[in-house]
Amino acid sequence: MVNEVPVFVVGAGVAGLSTAIRAQEAGFNVTIFAETFPGDKKTIKYTSCWAAANHISVATTNALLHQLERETLSVFLEMLKKDPLIPVMIRPHKEHVQVLGPEGQKQLDHLSNCYSDFRLLEPNELPEGVTKGAMYSTICIDVPRYLPWVLERFLALGGRAFRGTLPSLSALLSEEDRPSLTPFPPTSTNVHPSLNPVAIINCTGIGARSIGDVLDADVYPTRGEVLIIRAPWIKHGLSYYYEDGHLTYAIPRQSGDVILGGSFQVDDWHPISRPEMVKLIKERGIAAYPELLPPDKREARNIADLDVVEECVGLRPTRKGGVRLEVTSLNAHSKSLPIVHNYGHGGAGYQSSWGSAKAAVDLLKSAVNE
Ligand SMILES: Cc1cc2nc3c(=O)[nH]c(=O)nc-3n(C[C@H](O)[C@H](O)[C@H](O)COP(=O)(O)OP(=O)(O)OC[C@H]3O[C@@H](n4cnc5c(N)ncnc54)[C@H](O)[C@@H]3O)c2cc1C
Structure with a gap:
């Protein structure tokens, strides 16, 4: 896998940021698109800024969530071992x-x-x-410190980000349909992103209910x-x-x-x-x-x-049905590409974040290799 394979992540909450970093580590060239980013004025549309957040497993009967939470706890403990000053x-x-x-x-x-x-x-x-x-x-x-810290890690790994409100995932694939996008942070000199990602990762949280191409009524x-x-x-x-x-x-x-x-x-x-x-x-x-x-x-x-x-x-x-970690395909603007979904974490988005990110990137790698 070379670093130039472009992947888009939609969403800059805890799910989007963690997944974007794992995708970078897997060798993808990742661009994040989101309406709201860490550090923005708090909005009801961005759950991650409101979370408590600790790790208390709620996966009594949900084997997948239990595994994601367990992996995430190990990742956090490992991070703390390397740097006890993280947030x-x-x-x-x-x-x-x-x-x-x-x-x-x-x-x-x-x-x-x-x-x-x-x-x-x-x-x-x-x-x-x-x-x-x-x-x-x-x-x-410590959520107000943690989110900017994760974003910083993503940017330091060469990640690019754009702010915009997307009517649909496929809007990213066509110049005419794309809403206005501004580089994030505003001081960055990001050039306009390509129209040809190999895949899109959907980390839109509660937005998965209303964004076109997803419209998940189970959220x-x-x-x-x-x-x-x-x-x-x-x-x-x-x-x-x-x-x-x-x-x-x-x-x-x-x-x-x-x-x-x-x-x-x-x-x-x-x-x-x-x-x-x-x-x-x-x-x-x-x-x-x-x-x-x-x-x-x-x-x-x-x-x-x-x-x-x-x-x-x-x-x-x-x-309903729990976290969605699944691949579907998107056919639009004469293109066909996989969508990897990673949303629907309910009250467990932080404590399952790194486990979900790894699972999503495993799905991404298989989908792209196919
Ligand atoms: C009070 C409270 C306490 C909590 N406590 C805990 C806890 O202790 N432990 C724990 O693990 N979890 C906790 N949670 C749950 C956790 O906050 C969520 O599971 C998690 O934040 C969800 O993250 P997300 O990235 O999926 O969604 P979000 O943070 O909502 O991010 C969604 C992203 O998608 C973008 N987006 C959506 N639609 C569009 C669109 N159309 N165009 C462009 N961008 C779009 C948004 O702008 C945003 O960037 C708590 C939540 C609350 C409310």
Whole structure:
């Protein structure tokens, strides 16, 4: 494989960026096209900027996702070994369960297979009202630092990028259909990209529902509301399962911010926070994790004492049938080429990113060789 074989990646979220890097490493000459890039003003159309994000496997019954998550964890641990200063850190995470049902037990059994230092908490380690608990180390990704860092890696490997809103994937193949494209970053001197890629990799996330040539009606949002709290003293993450089904979670970031969540609202496209949900997240948050409050404010347990930096809403790109890692063919403008799909990661896009990227590039290599 020579470096001049052109491949297009559509999407610059965590899926697109990771896949683009793996494609470069496989010898392809990669150009990314996207409406939104890391560092842009946050938009509901770009899920990656809103993610929490840590690695807690959710693949209890999904073998493919489990494999992708496992590979991704190894990649992150390897990266950290090489450079401990990357925007990812390892932190202890606690699971607190008010009442353990069969599903909860299944999840704990699953987690015990995913994290090497997993252990159940002793009864004397459980706070009041919690009947079961566990603890293990996992990675926490500092999203506002991580996305530009991955983009930088892509550009440093010679990658090129263009900003544009594409009506369809095939619009990239014809001068007449192409929307206006501007080089990204704007200071780059990228020349207009070719019209003849050997393949296109589709990493459009929730956009896979509306972009032409894909129009995947199986993609829907699982809306997530979270708060960014300033609490640099927090040293461990927490998942707290309330008896009524509400999940409170806290994820520390390298920056000293903590993500406090959250909601999981299926097929809900509402793009801004709802005051009643914000209140619930705060109330449940300080009940489960009073240490989120500054030390001198803990006793009063007043939600107004939480140092809220931002209210966030993101749409997890969920898909009936799970992640789409598949090749289809595109016939347009007298050309025929493979499309490799890599989208539909729901609430697991970071923790399955490197595994999915490798799987997508394996598909790309076979499709191109055929
Ligand atoms: C509150 C919340 C918490 C989360 N926590 C975690 C977590 O702890 N761990 C975890 O692993 N995951 C988590 N996630 C999920 C994770 O954020 C997503 O799975 C992931 O970001 C999806 O990435 P993506 O690259 O597929 O999509 P996106 O980030 O949405 O990127 C899509 C890209 O495609 C481009 N695009 C789409 N359509 C077009 C078009 N027509 N023309 C041009 N460009 C287009 C967009 O501009 C963008 O660049 C969380 C999500 C939320 C909302």
